[in-house]
Amino acid sequence: MVQQQASGPREVRAARGTGLTTQGWQQEAALRMLMNNLDPEVAEHPSKLVVYGGTGKAARDWRSFDAMVKTLQGLKQDETMLVQSGRPVGVMQTHEWAPRVLIANSNLVGDWANWEEFRRLESLGLTMYGQMTAGSWIYIGTQGILQGTYETFAAVANKRFNGTLEGTITLTAGLGGMGGAQPLAVTMNGGVAICIDCDPSRISRRIEHRYLDVEAKDLSHALELATAARDKKQPLSIGVLGNAAELVPQLLAMDAPIDIVTDQTSAHDPLAYLPVGVAFDDMADYAAAKPAEFTQRARESMAAHVEAMVGFLDRGAEVFDYGNSIRGEAQLAGYDRAFAFPGFVPAYIRPLFCEGKGPFRWAALSGDPQDIHKTDKAVLDLFPENESLARWIKMAQEKVHFQGLPARICWLGYGERDKAGERFNDMVASGELSAPIVIGRDHLDCGSVASPYRETEAMLDGSDAIADWPLLNAMVNVASGASWVSIHHGGGVGIGRSIHAGQVTVADGTALAGEKIRRVLTNDPGMGVIRHVDAGYDRATEVAAERGVRVPMGEL
Numbered sequence: 001m002v003q004q005q006a007s008g009p010r011e012v013r014a015a016r017g018t019g020l021t022t023q024g025w026q027q028e029a030a031l032r033m034l035m036n037n038l039d040p041e042v043a044e045h046p047s048k049l050v051v052y053g054g055t056g057k058a059a060r061d062w063r064s065f066d067a068m069v070k071t072l073q074g075l076k077q078d079e080t081m082l083v084q085s086g087r088p089v090g091v092m093q094t095h096e097w098a099p100r101v102l103i104a105n106s107n108l109v110g111d112w113a114n115w116e117e118f119r120r121l122e123s124l125g126l127t128m129y130g131q132m133t134a135g136s137w138i139y140i141g142t143q144g145i146l147q148g149t150y151e152t153f154a155a156v157a158n159k160r161f162n163g164t165l166e167g168t169i170t171l172t173a174g175l176g177g178m179g180g181a182q183p184l185a186v187t188m189n190g191g192v193a194i195c196i197d198c199d200p201s202r203i204s205r206r207i208e209h210r211y212l213d214v215e216a217k218d219l220s221h222a223l224e225l226a227t228a229a230r231d232k233k234q235p236l237s238i239g240v241l242g243n244a245a246e247l248v249p250q251l252l253a254m255d256a257p258i259d260i261v262t263d264q265t266s267a268h269d270p271l272a273y274l275p276v277g278v279a280f281d282d283m284a285d286y287a288a289a290k291p292a293e294f295t296q297r298a299r300e301s302m303a304a305h306v307e308a309m310v311g312f313l314d315r316g317a318e319v320f321d322y323g324n325s326i327r328g329e330a331q332l333a334g335y336d337r338a339f340a341f342p343g344f345v346p347a348y349i350r351p352l353f354c355e356g357k358g359p360f361r362w363a364a365l366s367g368d369p370q371d372i373h374k375t376d377k378a379v380l381d382l383f384p385e386n387e388s389l390a391r392w393i394k395m396a397q398e399k400v401h402f403q404g405l406p407a408r409i410c411w412l413g414y415g416e417r418d419k420a421g422e423r424f425n426d427m428v429a430s431g432e433l434s435a436p437i438v439i440g441r442d443h444l445d446c447g448s449v450a451s452p453y454r455e456t457e458a459m460l461d462g463s464d465a466i467a468d469w470p471l472l473n474a475m476v477n478v479a480s481g482a483s484w485v486s487i488h489h490g491g492g493v494g495i496g497r498s499i500h501a502g503q504v505t506v507a508d509g510t511a512l513a514g515e516k517i518r519r520v521l522t523n524d525p526g527m528g529v530i531r532h533v534d535a536g537y538d539r540a541t542e543v544a545a546e547r548g549v550r551v552p553m554g555e556l
């Protein structure tokens, strides 16, 4: 539903129900998910087309948005719309098995791949920052990251705290689109969290959505609340307003009893990190007026922030980078111990990637929460032996507030995702679900990203920066019948630091969709298995052998 107004900001919300506004469900799904990304309940700054992650956008500008809507409304079953950094640039005749949309966002040639050049091109209106699921239209709000964050904190608990965060205090910053999942993920694991953000609206939004429990008056109050809850072994999340580059060093100086430290401010983009000494209300104008000066000051502040994190590490805390590139930025500011603590992928997630596991997600195009509850049950029935999956689905049902179209996420691996997808398609076919289901994933997945500061940090064979894998991943998904496929640059960790691919496939209940789903949801996680076999991970080699993933070099 789009209120008519010529190519300017307006409120956007996806259509619901079974009535098509396009020529078919594949196109309808792309249109609804584009609009859903900009739903005010979903997007962080919808009037600017910004979905999450600093400046991650769904469309380049409002004219491009209007052109994409109009094109999708008329797109035929054998046509494909081409999107170049958020702007539709062509429609070509393809065939029924081909994706209805192909997207390339934010890509730059290597030597030009830096923020300065990107900003120059962006200011000329030639590109946009697509982040990961912002520009590929499969962002589902904070739940998307909640599950991954929950799994990460569970892994921290398993590694250091006997399987639970009960009786521990986690310190973090950033309560934005992604970071807002941290307080709930910590309390779901039984722990106490102190979460700093400089934007008061982020704190109140997370309280409103029940991701955050309370707001402290100031830092001492936050610490008082935290230690009291910790001593009673009660989970509690506490928001505190301020600049992390000031408050984290203050907590270190206070010798605060912090057990775990991480961060999810928008550090990947120095223009989205508030420097010390700048008022939050002046941030946007200052960043726009003097980007180079702002960047320098932001990096210096990040160095102070990271130095304090290293201080906590030296005192024995569990410290990790949560994928926002803050270590890289601090290093650029001259702090030489920035990489003293690891990224979360090598520390906790890589063993899951070896099994082709990653963030499988789906949304109900009907808009009916019942459809998601039925799919929840289907997933639990399919994998009865998976206890952590059952625990997650139960907690998600209780705690997750749907944003926009009802959606669900859970981590599934090779040999599991295709089963879930085919079951959903059967449920659409039988009428058990009231409308088709869109199945996608984050670009942060086992075989879809090259990102040396995050997903591919410290690969066993040193192949961290090899970016052939995400390109093969995108090509394999196109060849397998995905509904839309995207190749992006710079998501998560910033321009110059990652190349990644996404796919979304629609379960519309047809036999053709079933065939496509079986191939896509086998081959897509299969890329994760072969990527890790190639890098020398034994677990991936075992998984390939057990589950029949063909790896030619192993067949000689």
Ligand code: NAD
Pocket: 044, 052, 053, 054, 055, 145, 148, 173, 174, 175, 176, 177, 178, 179, 180, 196, 197, 198, 199, 202, 242, 243, 244, 245, 264, 265, 266, 267, 268, 269, 272, 273, 274, 275, 322, 323, 324, 325, 444, 491, 492, 493
């Ligand atoms: P966001 O822009 O929505 O939120 C960032 C928050 O940081 C904002 O609320 C902002 O007010 C706050 N902030 C900025 N500077 C601050 C400072 N100096 N002190 C305190 N608060 C400050 O971004 P997001 O979507 O939440 O993403 C956060 C970061 O995490 C990004 O860098 C993103 O790329 C990264 N990320 C990580 C993962 C992962 O899996 N770990 C996934 C996606 C994104």
